[in-house]
Amino acid sequence: MTDQTNSSSCCGSGGTCGSGTTTDVQGIGVTTVYKVSGMTCGHCEGAVSKEISALDGVTEVKAVAKTGEVTVTSAAPLDEEAVRTAVDEAGYELVGQV
Template sequence: MTDQTNSSSCCGGSGGACGSGATTDVQGIGVTTVYKVSGMTCGHCEGAVSKEISALDGVTSVTAVATTGEVTVTSATPLAEDAVRAAVDEAGYELVGQA
């Protein structure tokens, strides 16, 4: 486990909680998964995380919300969590896990 404080964030910030869950999109467009990300505190943070996750193969939409630390990702097929983790790390934040 890593420290919940993320000093590399553009805005600072601290931890979150973890859980698990993924749902199939009701419109049959793909798989929607909600992740918890620690360290997001503003719109810039949301944009940085969204940009990196959006670059993953198969991702069709990403919505990051700094106030909740939740990132909702819709993709054609389920994503490997290690790929999402690497994208979030590249943005300078920490993937806590699925919400």
């Protein structure tokens, strides 16, 4: 099991109200959750995932239309403007980090 810590949590060790960015302390990657508006189906999830996956350093993307959340794992923290541009290219709007 991999230990994970929230990179800038305002809470205690539970990390339930932090920045939405989680760093794997073993150096495997950074996981960030974004809120995206306009996704309504699997096609939407695929379009957003495809565009974000094309960003340098991204290793995994999971988009969920029902919640509007997109979980991105990358080798290093991503530039939010690059993520915003990718989401725009897919035809949706990046609201921000969760």
